[in-house]
Amino acid sequence: MKSHYLAILLLVSSSASGQESAHVAPVHAQTPEDESNSFLLPLGYKMQLVLSEPEIAEPVVTAFDGDGRMFVAEMRTYMQDIDGKGEKDETSRISLHISTKGDGNYDKHTVFADHLKLPRMILPLGKGQLLVNQSDTSDIELFTDTNDDGVADKREIWFKGGPRGGNMEHQPSGLIWALDNGIYTTYNTYRLRWTPQGPEKEDISPNGGQWGLNQDNNGNLYFVNASGEQGPNTFQVPPVYGNFNPRRQFADGFRELFPAAGVRDFQGGPGRVREPQGTLNGFTSGAGIEVYRGDQLPAELLGDVFFGEPVGRLVRRAKVALDGTLKQLSNPYQSKKSEFLRSTDLCFRPVNLTNAPDGTLYITDMYRGIIQEASWVNEGSYLRKVVQQYQLDQIIGRGRIWRLVHESSKPTAQPRMYEETSSQLVEHLGHPNGWWRDTAQRLLIIRQDFSVVPLLENMVRDDANPFARLHALWTLQGLNRLKPELVREKMADDDPRLRANAIRVCESLYRSGDTSFQADIVRLSKDPDPSVVLQSLLTAKYLAWPGHMDFITPVVVNSKDPGMDELGSYLILPPDRDNHEFNDQERAFLKKGAAIFSTLCASCHGTDAKEVEVAGVKGAMIAPPLAGSATINGHPNGGIDVLLKGIQGPIGGKTYEGLMISMADNDDEWIASVLSYVRTHFGNSASWISPADVASERKRLANRKIPWTESELIESLPQWVPSDQMTVTASDAPEGAGLAIDGKMGSRYSTNRFMRPGMWFGIELKQPTRISGVMLDTTPSSNDFPRGYRLEVSTDGNDWSEISKVTGNQGPVTDIQFAPTLAKKIRITQLGSSDSFYWSIHELHVSEARD
Structure with a gap:
């Protein structure tokens, strides 16, 4: 290990001057054993290898089904050379891995789904069922293994979203079935809801997320942003209520990074380098966010937020502190200038993290040289030179799955939920491991077994475990078996988490017609717990009953909650003006x-x-x-x-x-x-x-x-002729013609009478100019465009040439393009009529031709 670490230090120092040397040692792939020696972790923690090549290659997502079987999405065509050639070939896959002895050693491997285009999202449903989203489409397919051989033999469209484009970084990820039974993704401004008749689509606010999505024990979602170099975002409130990103949600210095190694392969270039180490100094590629909710790592990690920084070769751990209702993230290793997990292996690329059935945390390591997509490594870019210099593009076709454990971790029983009765699934709703609670809730809703409704109702009322009460409540919501009196009981629960979630749950009853819940929501705005008050306001704005802002605004203004100072502004801002x-x-x-x-x-x-x-x-x-x-x-x-x-x-x-x-x-x-x-x-x-x-x-x-x-x-x-090089006039209301070229979209020239054939608008240039276009913009008065026009030009005002003639309606912007023509005077003549609208021009532009 010492010699390996020395080699890394020599590699880093060889480029410490800020000018890359032309002769440096190339980066080489390490064996899984050598990589395991590269990890730097707090005392008591270690990384166990779960899977590696050749069983998997280019892994990006890991998910577990109800029997603890592990699905791995593999982007096998991702950046197989520096230009990303063949990246969209349909040769990627989803593999399935089974521990036949139930001991966490995955010894049986199959290809569950093959010939895919860069699969991005997976979500297990019932036995043998997997929802899959591939790149370049918003469709979600359902793959089914009908004969239990570990290979899907049935494939159908589950949600028809249609084609989509965008760079690999700018397409959705996630596919998380959250506590509220919504299925969420990044990028998309909608969530899906599973029903026996098929998915339902519901509009929500933009979320600002990119690669990775997870929830905490209260069902609050955590997104993470890479391109904006922000790290986590949109985690204050669920995105159905808006995109809240207040300035105080990070402690000072949170975005500073402390990697163990690096070779300046950062898209941001030299400005992102910490000298003299040559390591990344701040977020650039946050990915794969997960809130730890398991039961086999120390309790100090519960509720902490983890996400990968694959460019920095590390995993960040963030503590979540509350200032009233405001969540604030901090790096507990900030004072030591360190991170929870770092690697000196330059190919360690943690792109995703997953809470596992065994109560630990799994880390998906894409293990490769180059992690950036081709658009960031194009010819002439800073990054391309570094990649070529260290031959990072040569390390492809590998991948590892790691299990984070602690010396206190103990073996646990492998789940067998598909074999269990619905009553047995209900018992898991109070499990100390959040993965079990989430999976049991999902399977109960998919089964649609209403015989367990009394069990669920009793659990909501009487179970001493607040997590059991919480998941049972949402399971009833997902089964569409909520009773108003039970929801109102939970609005008075001793635990504020239950009171707040009861408000959220009542939204479905309200939207189904029971508007009597308005009084309960208003009453809970006086709750002693600020999280309950905030939820009452969020729900009121979401339901938008008549006069809801008259209720929300004084609560925000008079609140003594320090978090409301920032969160409240998102609630009472006026609509887009x-x-x-x-x-x-x-x-x-x-x-x-x-x-x-x-x-x-x-x-x-x-x-x-x-x-x-x-x-x-x-x-x-x-x-x-x-x-x-x-x-x-x-x-x-x-x-x-x-x-x-x-x-x-x-x-x-x-x-x-x-x-x-x-x-x-x-x-x-x-x-x-x-x-x-x-x-x-x-x-x-x-x-x-x-x-x-x-x-x-x-x-x-x-x-x-x-x-x-x-x-x-x-x-x-084409360059627009400056307004001071033009004079304008018009057949009607000529005194206002100058408003068409004053540079202000809010003002306008208007004929001040309804449109009639023969109305004209004239432009004179200071000197004869080769022009190639004229644009009349009437967008703010969107119906005042000309009903057909003739455009003529002249060099002397005597001889005129017709350049363009169009009849019929044009639309708010009349953009007239033509071959370069010499002109000193321009005239646009109205050819049509309107008995309802004037002819207006908010802004007029003349394009000077480029030679």
Whole structure:
């Protein structure tokens, strides 16, 4: 072990100057035995090898079914070379591993499902049943092994979500059946609910999560964000109530990392390096979050949050402290500048953690050289040079599953839930290991065996174990067998966790028509426990009964709970002030864009689109602001081109730590919706972008393979003629014509009478100019667009040439593109009529042609 560790130190020090040497020792894969010697853990803890290659390769998710059998999703095509060639080939799989003696040694292995495209999410249901989601689709399939041979022989669509695009990092993960019987994923703004008739889809708020999702003993979900370098997020309240991320949810220094080894293979580049060690200094790839809820590790870990940092080769443990209702995470090893689990093996890649039936914690180790996807390792990038230098791309096709144990851990019985009666499953609802409670609840609901309802009701009323009462209550909810009088009894339970969850449970009864619960919810806003008060407010806002804000606001304002100072603002903020400008169809389009922005873009650009500081690096920002951005507010093609091809290098003379990768895997509507949202919010007032606009640019740029630099992007875009180089007039109300070029979307030129053929708007340029387009933006007055138009140009005002003529309705943005033409004067003539709307122009732009 000493010689191995010395080699790592020599490897690290060889690049400590900040300039990578051209001659360094390549990184080599270690055997599982050697890797086990690389782990640095607190006294009494150790890592036991459960599985390794050749039984598995490129593992990313581990899950256990009701009999304790272990499923492993294997992304066998992930980054098999530095360019990710063949990554979407359908040769990945889900393997099944069984301990035939029930002793935790997995000695029987089968391929449960083969020929998959990078499987991302798995959830065991009944015996032989596994829900599976693959990459590039929102469909969830049900794989079934009907003859119990460990191989699925039946495959069907369980939830039809449709195709989706996006980089590998920017697609959902999770598939967690939570305490509230919702099935949650990251990224998606909906949850699913299992029913005998099939899944039901319910809208929820964006969650900001990326890879990994878990819950605590109270059913509160924990997401984790990688690209925004945030670590855990959206853990204050369940996402059905909103995306709450108050500033005080982390203790000082929480985002600083203390790895044991590194070779500067960080996407953020030199700014993310702690000198002279060459290790990662802050979050960059948080993944696989799990709240420890088992019974075979020391009690001091119960309720602690664990997640991997695969770029840092470590696992972070976070303590959860309460300041009233506000949760705050801290690193218990901060003062020692250390972490719970670190490795000196540079191929240790902990991408997921799982509470296991045996009461321990399993760690899914993808064990590989390069962990970043191809978009972050493109030609010319900082990271590509480091990867090639250390030959990290050569270490592929491996993977390990580890079991975290303690010297006090003891063997436990393997579950056999599929063989048990429903009454026996009910007994597990009070098990000290949360995995048993969750699995028993899920199986009871899937069985739909109503004979156990009296047992469940008795457990809710009389069991001394609060976890048994809690899970029994939610099991009744999942079986649709809740009685209002029982829920009201639990609203008076001695344990505040039961009172708070009784409020949540009553939501389903309220939405089914029993609005009498409104009085109970209001009454519980005076509960002595702040968590119960908070839940009463969350439920009131979720149910949104008439006048609910009149109830919520004074409770928030008068609260003495220190956590309510921040959490309360999320409850009483007014709705988005910009939404009044759009009709219902447009709002639906923008809602999609808002969800994409909140879930994906905000982590790097900020929830207010005004930048996010890099954790641990004062003054360094992850990505440029979008509020007020010239690219966002300028020619529509600017934002489209960046999303289609990405951009690298300095922006506005400033270097950012993040990298804007291509989003071209997403469809045209996805790109158009998020760009339209950003261009019409955060103080921006640019034009709407349509899917057709994106499709046109996608076709034009089909042969471009590399990201833009800022100078290349600017050079490629048509430039708008500055407003001070134009004078404007009009046939009707000419005194207001200048409002069309004042740079303010909130003002507008209007004919002040209904549209009639022959109305015209004229533009004169200071000098003859080669132009290639004219855009009339009427988005805020979305029905005031011209009903057909003719565009003419002239160099002298005498001889006019017709450039474009269109009849019929156009839409809020009239974007007229044409071959470069020399012009000094431009005239747009209205061809149609409207007896309901004026002709208005909020902003007009003339594009100067690029030679």
